[in-house]
Amino acid sequence: MIAVAVLAFAIAPSARAQTVLLEGAAIVPVVGNPIKKGSILIKDGRIAAIGQTVEAPFDAKVIDCGGRTLFPGMVDVHTSRGIDVPNESPPVTPYLNVYDAIDPSQLFYEDSLRDGVTSIHVIHGNDCVIGGMSRVVHPIGMTPEQMTTLPDAAMKLSLSPKGGYDRMLQLATLREAFAKLDEDMKKLAEQRYEARLREEGKDLDVPPEEEQKRGKELIREEDIDEKNRNLLLLTQGRIRAFIYCGNAMDVAPAVRIARSHGFVDQAVLVLGSECFKAVSELKKAGLPVVLDSTLVHIETDPITGEEKETFVPKVISKAGLKFALQRKTGSSLGERYLWFQAARCIREGISRDDALKSITLWPAEMLGLGDRLGSLEVGKEANILVLTGDPLDAQTWVEKVFIQGEQVYERADDIRLRELFSTPAEEAGPSSSTEPVPTTTKADESSEEREMRTPSEDRPRGERRPRGDGPPRRRGPRPPSPSGDKVE
Amino acid sequence: MHSLRNHRSRILTALGCLLMVQASMAAPTRASEATASGGNSSPDSAATRLAIKAPKIITVDARDTIINNGVLLIEDGKIKAVGKASEIVIPEGFKLIEHDGWLLPGLVDAHNHIAGSLADLNDGVYLTNPGLRTLDVVDPRNTNLENALSGGVTTVLLIPGSGNNMSGFGTITKTFGNSTDEMVIRSPGSLKIAQAGNPERYWYGVGRTFMNWNTRYTLEKALKYHKDRTEYEKGGMKDGPAYDITWEDFRGMFERKYPVSVHTQIYQVYMTTITMLRDHFGLDVMTDHSTFDSFKLASFIKERNMIPVVGPRQFHFDGRDRTIHGCAARFWEQGVPKIGINTDAPVIPQEDLNFQATMACWYGMNDEYAAIKGLTRYPAEAMNILSMTGSIEVGKDADITLWTGSPIDPRQSCKMTIVNGRIAYDAKVRRRTR
Numbered sequence: 001m002i003a004v005a006v007l008a009f010a011i012a013p014s015a016r017a018q019t020v021l022l023e024g025a026a027i028v029p030v031v032g033n034p035i036k037k038g039s040i041l042i043k044d045g046r047i048a049a050i051g052q053t054v055e056a057p058f059d060a061k062v063i064d065c066g067g068r069t070l071f072p073g074m075v076d077v078h079t080s081r082g083i084d085v086p087n088e089s090p091p092v093t094p095y096l097n098v099y100d101a102i103d104p105s106q107l108f109y110e111d112s113l114r115d116g117v118t119s120i121h122v123i124h125g126n127d128c129v130i131g132g133m134s135r136v137v138h139p140i141g142m143t144p145e146q147m148t149t150l151p152d153a154a155m156k157l158s159l160s161p162k163g164g165y166d167r168m169l170q171l172a173t174l175r176e177a178f179a180k181l182d183e184d185m186k187k188l189a190e191q192r193y194e195a196r197l198r199e200e201g202k203d204l205d206v207p208p209e210e211e212q213k214r215g216k217e218l219i220r221e222e223d224i225d226e227k228n229r230n231l232l233l234l235t236q237g238r239i240r241a242f243i244y245c246g247n248a249m250d251v252a253p254a255v256r257i258a259r260s261h262g263f264v265d266q267a268v269l270v271l272g273s274e275c276f277k278a279v280s281e282l283k284k285a286g287l288p289v290v291l292d293s294t295l296v297h298i299e300t301d302p303i304t305g306e307e308k309e310t311f312v313p314k315v316i317s318k319a320g321l322k323f324a325l326q327r328k329t330g331s332s333l334g335e336r337y338l339w340f341q342a343a344r345c346i347r348e349g350i351s352r353d354d355a356l357k358s359i360t361l362w363p364a365e366m367l368g369l370g371d372r373l374g375s376l377e378v379g380k381e382a383n384i385l386v387l388t389g390d391p392l393d394a395q396t397w398v399e400k401v402f403i404q405g406e407q408v409y410e411r412a413d414d415i416r417l418r419e420l421f422s423t424p425a426e427e428a429g430p431s432s433s434t435e436p437v438p439t440t441t442k443a444d445e446s447s448e449e450r451e452m453r454t455p456s457e458d459r460p461r462g463e464r465r466p467r468g469d470g471p472p473r474r475r476g477p478r479p480p481s482p483s484g485d486k487v488e
Numbered sequence: 489m490h491s492l493r494n495h496r497s498r499i500l501t502a503l504g505c506l507l508m509v510q511a512s513m514a515a516p517t518r519a520s521e522a523t524a525s526g527g528n529s530s531p532d533s534a535a536t537r538l539a540i541k542a543p544k545i546i547t548v549d550a551r552d553t554i555i556n557n558g559v560l561l562i563e564d565g566k567i568k569a570v571g572k573a574s575e576i577v578i579p580e581g582f583k584l585i586e587h588d589g590w591l592l593p594g595l596v597d598a599h600n601h602i603a604g605s606l607a608d609l610n611d612g613v614y615l616t617n618p619g620l621r622t623l624d625v626v627d628p629r630n631t632n633l634e635n636a637l638s639g640g641v642t643t644v645l646l647i648p649g650s651g652n653n654m655s656g657f658g659t660i661t662k663t664f665g666n667s668t669d670e671m672v673i674r675s676p677g678s679l680k681i682a683q684a685g686n687p688e689r690y691w692y693g694v695g696r697t698f699m700n701w702n703t704r705y706t707l708e709k710a711l712k713y714h715k716d717r718t719e720y721e722k723g724g725m726k727d728g729p730a731y732d733i734t735w736e737d738f739r740g741m742f743e744r745k746y747p748v749s750v751h752t753q754i755y756q757v758y759m760t761t762i763t764m765l766r767d768h769f770g771l772d773v774m775t776d777h778s779t780f781d782s783f784k785l786a787s788f789i790k791e792r793n794m795i796p797v798v799g800p801r802q803f804h805f806d807g808r809d810r811t812i813h814g815c816a817a818r819f820w821e822q823g824v825p826k827i828g829i830n831t832d833a834p835v836i837p838q839e840d841l842n843f844q845a846t847m848a849c850w851y852g853m854n855d856e857y858a859a860i861k862g863l864t865r866y867p868a869e870a871m872n873i874l875s876m877t878g879s880i881e882v883g884k885d886a887d888i889t890l891w892t893g894s895p896i897d898p899r900q901s902c903k904m905t906i907v908n909g910r911i912a913y914d915a916k917v918r919r920r921t922r
Contacts, residue, residue, distance in 0.1 A: 083697075084695045088698050089694060097697070097701065100697045103755065104755070105781065142759070
């Protein structure tokens with residue numbers, strides 16, 4: 001069967017104002033109390049109102065969401081997918097930008113949308129010293145510009161040795177990069193100060209140190225080489241830093257470097273699974289952390305052979321730190337879904353509130369987007385999922401996705417799910433159909449009961465889902481497809 | 489690395505831009521043929537006044553004129569007149585050629601490596617070396633030029649290889665002439681840029697992030713040089729930048745006198761070509777190759793009135809959807825009005841340029857006439873040389889080919905090729921078979 005992609009790449013969320021009322025749904029807003037049955041009004045791409053009853057303008061498009069659950073679009077806080085290659089050879093590349101590698105045609109974005117992830121922080125991989133600038137995108141659009149939520153979001157640094165490096169070389173290279181920046185800035189300051197003196201016809205009257213101090217104010221934007229610019233912004237605390245720490249021993253130097261170069265307040269630590277052992281350092285630093293997708297750290301005692309398992313989020317949560325969960329890239333298991341990761345946290349005793357925040361609000365905050373994304377609140381961007389059930393229920397599917405108020409996904413139109421949701425009758429072809437197509441609605445139920453029940457409850461696990469929406473439709477132009485092919 | 493035996497069979501599958509190994513493998517066979525046929529001058533090449541009668545003349549001029557039973561007059565290397573046989577009197581002193589097939593303008597190949605030394609296409613020292621010019625390696629003795637003539641190809645853009653990110657400036661040449669001066673139409677012809685694939689193999693482990701940054705960084709430096717230097721020349725700047733041969737050729741490009749020709753393919757790479765080179769830098773961009781899934785950007789191409797030049801690959805197999813797409817056809821059906829065809833010769837033998845168009849049609853571009861324009865007018869327009877060649881119009885260079893029928897039909901063949909009014913190839917004297 002030829003699977004034809006369904007996502008309408010050309011329909012990028014735009015400023016085109018559309019007023020939509022999502023009516024009669026359970027609402028899990030992440031911030032504030034859940035609403036059993038309520039509505040959300042979307043206006044100008046933002047959430048205009050939320051509550052049990054919502055007044056909508058006469059021209060609002062009303063979508064009945066009875067029996068559905070509304071949840072904020074999930075936030076992928078750190079990924080190196082959706083780009084050409086996660087890392088390149090040169091070790092210190094603060095001037096590079098992931099913008100140049102983002103490939104909107106990759107399946108990754110389509111999958112993200114289907115999985116309910118509407119904000120993706122695309123950043124270079126961990127195998128670097130200073131890896132370059134990142135970007136927050138949503139998975140809809142033909143170019144990185146159209147996809148952009150936040151350009152130049154953060155700088156990637158790594159404390160764990162890059163391939164072929166050891167820790168001392170890694171740290172020395174890092175030190176050297178900052179020292180060179182410092183040196184370049186001093187030189188610039190001197191040049192600017194001396195130029196000023198020349199203009200005024202004066203002779204040099206102060207020692208270099210004083211010269212550098214006075215000249216610092218005189219440096220202009222255009223003096224700064226492109227290779228230094230981003231690193232300078234970082235040390236001025238004007239952009240965020242995502243710092244990878246593969247092992248517990250990397251945490252302390254990471255904090256030290258961030259502190260000594262002026263970006264500790266903007267730092268987020270990306271932790272390897274072993275890093276929970278540095279919990280006291282982490283707690284003291286109080287920085288938000290991104291956890292490895294392998295949530296359980298397993299160690300074997302070399303003498304007794306005894307296995308010791310640690311559920312990492314539990315330790316981090318207990319320390320009172322804000323954490324964000326990651327998806328496991330390229331996995332076909334549950335770990336590839338953010339909701340699955342959050343559900344595991346609940347299983348291990350973390351509160352539902354924190355588990356939900358770790359895939360929505362907290363990652364948004366780590367990206368400096370806490371006021372725009374991550375929860376269903378008035379004034380926030382309308383990145384809303386219409387789910388068939390509770391966000392952490394394994395039987396739940398994403399039914400509709402709104403990004404910046406624009407509907408960009410409809411499960412019934414998702415041709416990649418056609419096989420999965422077709423009934424046996426449909427597969428056999430319309431003429432040979434003898435069995436009636438099952439439906440989710442039972443005639444003897446009251447409409448109230450129907451609305452409160454999620455469709456998945458009707459059907460034993462594993463049974464094919466019925467779909468009553470007619471044949472899938474392709475919307476918009478053919479979307480791009482991936483290009484893993486060899487190049488000419 | 490690659491065996492000669494496999495050379496042909498790989499044409500439609502794994503071929504890419506010029507691999508030097510391949511080129512040097514192909515060259516010896518051509519050389520032996522060439523020695524047998526005896527050099528690059530044919531008996532009638534001295535004739536300067538020609539009259540050609542043909543039952544069908546495809547002019548591909550601006551009004552798409554087709555002349556049935558027409559006559560074409562050539563004098564001093566230019567087209568003197570063209571029209572119906574009943575209306576044009578052949579003056580005294582014109583050598584008459586009675587042709588019984590189609591008469592077309594010479595074919596134009598916009599991505600090409602045959603007019604020069606194949607060994608000197610990439611200077612393998614730096615990732616970016618834009619100060620170089622292929623003008624320095626143009627070689628009238630390259631035997632591939634004879635193959636070009638036998639396939640009706642009269643104009644080619646000789647560009648450096650794609651092993652570098654920016655490998656230098658190309659040269660537009662005719663395929664016939666006894667010296668470089670006779671051949672060259674314009675130098676620089678275009679700046680050659682390659683963004684992915686080949687230049688990635690070239691340097692140590694850089695991908696598209698670095699490559700795109702490098703392209704942008706280099707162009708910004710060049711643009712600054714151009715602006716400062718222009719200001720200095722106008723007298724507005726006291727201490728202008730010193731003359732720098734690395735950046736000098738960029739100036740005409742920023743003034744849109746000649747395009748940047750980008751070896752580009754694959755959605756993301758093609759997208760970058762458009763957004764960075766065309767939109768950000770405002771350059772005149774000619775996209776050659778344009779293969780793989782780049783047709784998914786047809787709406788972008790259309791909006792910007794660009795001419796994608798497609799080849800050597802004419803189809804794309806989409807591994808995700810397991811579907812086959814005709815590259816030119818996909819552009820065509822999405823309403824891109826002008827599509828060029830290229831070979832990347834000698835990756836595809838130069839005499840097979842018309843066959844590339846045949847394949848474009850076979851894979852779904854159901855418009856033979858548009859395909860003929862893709863071999864002549866459109867590549868000439870994309871290279872900004874339409875005022876000289878690429879169609880049959882009075883005053884243009886007399887670059888003419890005589891075919892037994894449509895060049896899109898593989899059963900037909902080229903009988904005669906005329907370059908600058910001189911007979912460069914005559915199948916009667918020296919017929920090449922494919």
